[in-house]
Amino acid sequence: MSNDTNIFRPIRPLKASTNPTDWRRYKEQLRAWKNARLKKQLDAEQAKEIEQQTTVSSNLTSQSIKGRSYTLSIALPASILRNAQSKELRTYLAGQIGRAACIFNIDEIILFDDDETNEEIDNNPFTASEQFIRLLEYLECPQYLRKQFFSRQKLLEYAGLLNPLDAPHHLRANEYWFYREGVTLPLKPAEGKGSWVDVGLYETKIQIDKRLQQGLRVTIQRTDITQEEYFRTKESQNESQQINKRKRITGEIVSPSTPRLESGLYWGYQVRKANSIRTIIENCPFDDNNHEAKYDLVIGTSERGILHDKIIEFPRFRHALIVFGGLQGLEKAVEQDGCITAEQLFHFYINTCPQQGSRTIRTEEAVLISLSCLREKLLTAAIN
Numbered sequence: 001m002s003n004d005t006n007i008f009r010p011i012r013p014l015k016a017s018t019n020p021t022d023w024r025r026y027k028e029q030l031r032a033w034k035n036a037r038l039k040k041q042l043d044a045e046q047a048k049e050i051e052q053q054t055t056v057s058s059n060l061t062s063q064s065i066k067g068r069s070y071t072l073s074i075a076l077p078a079s080i081l082r083n084a085q086s087k088e089l090r091t092y093l094a095g096q097i098g099r100a101a102c103i104f105n106i107d108e109i110i111l112f113d114d115d116e117t118n119e120e121i122d123n124n125p126f127t128a129s130e131q132f133i134r135l136l137e138y139l140e141c142p143q144y145l146r147k148q149f150f151s152r153q154k155l156l157e158y159a160g161l162l163n164p165l166d167a168p169h170h171l172r173a174n175e176y177w178f179y180r181e182g183v184t185l186p187l188k189p190a191e192g193k194g195s196w197v198d199v200g201l202y203e204t205k206i207q208i209d210k211r212l213q214q215g216l217r218v219t220i221q222r223t224d225i226t227q228e229e230y231f232r233t234k235e236s237q238n239e240s241q242q243i244n245k246r247k248r249i250t251g252e253i254v255s256p257s258t259p260r261l262e263s264g265l266y267w268g269y270q271v272r273k274a275n276s277i278r279t280i281i282e283n284c285p286f287d288d289n290n291h292e293a294k295y296d297l298v299i300g301t302s303e304r305g306i307l308h309d310k311i312i313e314f315p316r317f318r319h320a321l322i323v324f325g326g327l328q329g330l331e332k333a334v335e336q337d338g339c340i341t342a343e344q345l346f347h348f349y350i351n352t353c354p355q356q357g358s359r360t361i362r363t364e365e366a367v368l369i370s371l372s373c374l375r376e377k378l379l380t381a382a383i384n
Contacts, residue, residue, distance in 0.1 A: 009033055065231060067261045069288075070382040071107040071319045073295070074371075075280045077114035077326035077333060078129035078273075080363045088158050090128075094135035095162040096364045098269075102165045104371040105266045108285070109136055112274040114326045114333035131155050133271050135162070140268045141181075141217075142170045144200030148183045149217065169259070169267050173201055178230040179221055179259045179267070182206060186214040197251070209252045219258065219267075220251040227263060277323065277333045278340050286319050295321040297381070300346035301370050302330045303361075308352045308373050314381040315347075322370060324363050350374075 010029035013022045076097070084090040101109055111129050134155040139162050141149060150156060164170070171177050182199035189195055194208040199220055206220055222230075259265040274280045287293040297317035301324050314320075323346070325333060334342050342349055352370040353361055361369070 065227060065262075066264055066384070068264045069261060069384055070317065071286050072105060072378065073108035073110060073319070073321045074101065074106050074324065074367065075110035075112055075274070075277075075321060076324040076363055076367070078111040078127075078132045079114055079326045081128040081132050083327055083362075088161055090131065091135060091158040091161050093364055094132055095139060097367060098136050098139040098165060099163060100364070100367045100371065101269050102167050102266075104375060106269050106371075107260070109269050109271050110274050110280050110321075111271070112277055112280055112333065114277070114328070114336060126155060129273060133273060135159065136269075136271045138162070139165060140167075140271070142200065144173075145181060145183055145217065148215070165268075167268055168265050171200070176230070176234055177222070178225065178227060178263070179219060179254070179265065180206075182218055182220050184212045184214050184216045184218060204249060206249050206251045208250075212253075219254050219256045221254045221258065223250045223252055231263075276337050277345065278337050280323065281321065281345065284319060284321075288318065291318060295319045297321070298346050298348075299323065299374070300330055300342060300349045301325070301352055301366060302349060303351050303353075303356070304329075304331070305349040305351040307354050308350050311348065311350065311377070314377050316381055316383050318383050320378060320382070322374070324366050324370070326363060 010026055010033060013019075013026050081090050081093060084093050097109065100106075111132055113129070134150075134153075138146065138150050138156055138159055143164070169179070169181055171180055180199040182197040185196045185198050185205070187196040187205075189207065189211065194210045195212045195214075197206040197208055197218060197220060199206050208218070208220065209223075212218070255261075256267060256270075259267040270285070272283075272285065274283065281295055281298060284293045284295050297314060297320040299320070299322045301322065323330060325331070331342070334340070334345065350370075352373045353366070
């Protein structure tokens with residue numbers, strides 16, 4: 001009777017009944033009825049979970065995981081760091097730029113010279129551009145690798161003020177992963193085996209497919225699971241207490257752009273220095289297999305540009321670049337170059353904040369405003 005899920009609630013004996021057998025039989029039937037009802041509820045919940053997992057799995061197989069081939073870059077003058085009133089504010093300003101780049105999935109930050117000044121700041125033996133680059137690189141590096149690549153130095157004196165990026169490649173030790181950043185270790189591998197890599201998992205080490213010199217930052221892709229398996233089981237694995245408890249995991253070295261190209265994951269930004277505004281555009285680092293390495297959409301931002309609302313859509317692009325001006329505007333940087341005009345440099349010259357209430361908009365503010373205004377149009381025009 002306890003196995004029958006369609007039984008009815010047993011009838012309670014009459015109060016006048018004093019027969020213990022009747023009451024004992026009633027209690028057994030009541031217990032069996034409650035157990036059957038509970039079992040039916042549990043079976044229904046399990047069937048629902050299985051159906052949901054099947055739906056997710058079928059979606060992953062029917063809709064293949066799409067990567068992202070297009071890139072977004074921003075360029076801004078290093079001189080804006082000199083406008084900050086103290087060392088602490090300079091550090092925080094660099095952190096604002098790094099955070100904005102991460103929020104809007106910017107793949108490259110370019111710092112260029114927009115004036116003839118190359119003076120040191122606060123009598124320190126480094127320039128504004130050197131400190132700006134170092135702070136951006138420090139912020140982009142996962143926390144568990146920073147001691148390996150950044151020694152204590154004056155450039156990072158107030159790095160503790162930086163707000164963390166919390167980017168997808170800044171993985172925690174208890175997170176399930178398919179790609180992860182690491183550093184090659186001085187451990188000697190066995191004959192015919194690759195180097196060992198520390199990826200911030202305490203006792204767990206990764207053995208890769210190649211022998212490399214120690215101290216290199218590398219991007220690791222696991223070889224013990226597939227990409228489809230990772231995305232299918234990611235949520236459930238993150239809740240597991242046994243995640244990342246293995247002593248050894250095998251993996252292979254991949255390009256830092258592989259997570260973006262194959263899985264559509266944002267994997268941080270790269271930083272480079274340009275001597276002038278013209279060399280920004282000439283030295284595009286993104287090399288497609290079948291296309292020339294160049295920015296096919298270059299946007300300049302200025303209060304003297306056309307209103308962004310008047311641009312209905314951008315032309316299709318693979319690599320977009322948005323250029324911001326400094327204290328004296330983008331026109332000053334173009335004028336300093338001397339060999340080229342704004343019309344030759346930019347496909348669009350845009351004002352992203354018309355009717356501004358302040359006389360000036362700081363560059364760190366302009367970055368957030370412009371990326372917010374242009375985001376939807378850029379995503380629509382991107383070739384993926």
